[in-house]
Amino acid sequence: MKLLSALLWSSLLATMAPSAWAQANTIPSQPHLLVKGEGARTVMPDRFAVELLVKSTDLQPDTARSRVQGNVDAVLSAFKRNHALPESVVADNLTIQPDYRYSVQGKQEYLGTRVSRRLKGSFGTTGDLQAFLRAVDASDDLQISSMRPGYSREAALRGELKAEAATQTRASAKHLATAYGARIAGLYSISDVAPNFAYGVQAGSWPRGGDMVTPPNPPAPAQTSIETTGARARESIEAGPITYTENVYAIFLISDGT
Structure with a gap:
């Protein structure tokens, strides 16, 4: 009963x-x-996600686009070589917008066209994630914006x-x-x-x-951090x-x- x-x-x-x-x-x-x-x-987590921002600013929009595409291709290759889960790899569409900065006098200065693209993927082990990070040459134009663990179920x-x-x-x-x-x-x-x-x-x-x-x-935050050193x-x-x-x-x- x-x-x-x-x-x-x-x-x-x-x-x-x-x-x-x-x-x-x-x-x-x-x-x-x-x-x-x-x-x-x-x-225990069995998914390890990483998100990257690829960007470039140039007075010539096509030059900025070419730099971004080159870095995107390198990241996608690194995902594949280091066993990223195929269904988890996502590359967002290009974002194109004018880029500015403010001078010491407070005036807005035009820098050129900013082209950016976000990519993300997940790995089944921390070892694969670590190997991916070693393969990626991070810079101002290629930034690792976040890493977080997850659970497939x-x-x-x-x-x-x-x-x-x-x-x-x-x-x-x-x-x-x-x-x-x-x-x-x-x-x-x-x-x-x-x-x-x-x-x-x-x-x-x-x-x-x-x-x-x-x-x-x-509410207390969930303990979902990845510790890195x-x-x-x-x-x-x-x-x-x-x-x-x-x-x-x-x-x-x-x-x-x-």
Whole structure:
């Protein structure tokens, strides 16, 4: 019976319309319980993304374009040689615009036409990423703008965590209702956005064990940094674990258990 209930609940989550997950800033007039569920998982990254900016400014637009294209070709070749995941390699369209600078006197001076293009790709190991960085000659015209780790199953994992959090809200509501001699009469709303009703409780400030309600703190950033050491990030690259968290907030209608 428990397995059947779990399957039914999972089916409900899978088929629920997107609007059902949106925050509803209304509360029912009848007795109800507002509960929060949380699912969290820490994983090791298996994707390592890098983004580059290739640019050049010249009074002759075609000269600037040729320089940019030469650097783009070099980067794309380095992606291929160092086993970048083919589906992850993306080269944006050329951006062309006038380039200016301000003189000491505060006057705007025309420098020429600025041509730029962004490229990005991902690797399956830090070793491949490091080899790619060694192969790229970074300069003012070819800049590494960002590096970040990721997880190939992130979308599926977030779905699993959301389902776990939703199941947790149901269990919490049942325990609370039983403790007060009530029973669950039905689900009124469910959302992955924290409610901001007249309860005085917002995201990040849900009290525990009689704690006083305090204003919410900003959410802690996910631990998704790639630590680099050495000149131009070429000497060592280490990636730490990533923690994914999903919260679900549900309102259950209750009735007298007698």
